[in-house]
Amino acid sequence: MTEIPAASTEARKRIKTDQPHTARIWNYWLGGKDNYEVDQAAGDQIRTLHPGIGDYALADRQFLGRAVQYLAGERGIRQFLDIGTGLPTADNTHEVAQRIAPESRIVYVDNDPIVLAHAEALLTSTPEGRTDYLDEDLRNVDTILEQAAKTLDFSQPVALMLLGVVIFIEDDDEASGIVRRLMDRLPSGSHLALSHTITRPDMPDVDAAVAFWNEHGTPKLTQRTPEHIAGFFDGLELLEPGVVSCNRWRSDDSETDLPAEVAMFGGVGLKA
Template sequence: MSDTTSPAAKLDTNVAHPARRYNYWLGGKDNFAADRLSGDQVAAVFPTVKRAAQENRRFLRRAVGFLAGEAGIRQFLDVGTGLPTADNTHEVAQRIAPESRVVYVDNDPLVMAHARALLTSSPEGKSAYIERDLRDPQSILDAPELHATLDLGRPVGLTLVAILHFVRDFEDPYGAVGRLVAALPSGSFVVLSHGTYDGLPAETVAKLEEANAATGGLSRPRSRDEFARFFTGLDLVDPGVLPIGDWRPEPGSTPPDPIDICMYGAVARIP
């Protein structure tokens, strides 16, 4: 009898998945033909998409570095983990504070299998892995692994990096973020990045939408105002909502042209 509970049994390799497509753009090998086809369709219209993926990882590193350093956060909830690569959340945080504790959440069983195998915490800290979907935030908040790892009575850094543009309007992305934020105490922080069509020529947008439709409408890019709405009621950290390359760039670095990246990012404190 086959094991229908194993990660392999639950994988649908015939449908592109955001985490595996992202892995492909980053030069990884944990992807399938459908992911590569979808990735190539986007890259044919938006040739800098691979650089955008790289810049998003750099934004994550800077934002988590800010939380673990200047903000003093020692607990992290990383929703939409993606396949392991360099500078994962716990690695960035634990370089600054080895006692940091991280819970990773993703809805792809391949991601979770790799995370459990490769994302090893420091001896002083702890990491846990939950296979859940952002579209069902309560299932994340109810997970025993979450409460065994994080104390929700103390500040938490919630990261939703390059994931919300895969939650379409009818799936209530603002409600999902609101439910997670409401469960965290004052002094917690939220880190978001999000794809956008802002600044792109209409012809390019039309071609990207055509490629998107070919994969069942995998993504829903949003405008700056739509992105900023996720931070309603929160206190934005300077410098506010910006293209990700412009959010606290490394000293001496030259931020990329926003039109080559097409992603906004920001960090906010829960009052």
């Protein structure tokens, strides 16, 4: 387990408490306590524009749990590279994976000082497994893989988790290129789990909420169509049920009731 108290102290100095921030608003919608009044105000305003937007956070979190459970339980994956970690909550990637396979290894990656300041909560592990945290930007593919190789064995399959993070890459070609470069470096048997906010003609209130956020908050968000999101899985075997609303990906009746669809879609693909 890696200890980073000095990094956490430095990270807290970089946190801006006078401007709403996506990670903290997400935390607020999930019922967490790692947020400020400015985040709560922005979150409430966004919910006024789109009352169901708080469901995205829950749906995405449920998708993470089901995807990791599926990958560890049914696909036998024992290594996870989770980029765009977000603030720690219940059932983080390592907790779900290590309940199934205690020897699982997880590397978390995020460049948000808010997340870094709370990263110790992500660095617990079973004695058999290991977790680590990298303070890096998604765009720095080579550095991420070089540093992650200290914990993960890239000769064995890895699950690349990109949940709600590619939305911060505005340029479509750059976004696709980053995903492709990461998957190209992973061996056969690796998987990609990806979720992304969508734009669709029948969900105009989502566009209004994102536009409000991009005017007032940080970092900026980019929406993409479901078809574009499916394109991130080009060259992979897209597993059933494909790219769908996160709350409908291999869900069951025991989970919290959510609308039939939310504007956060996700999928899982296999590198043959």
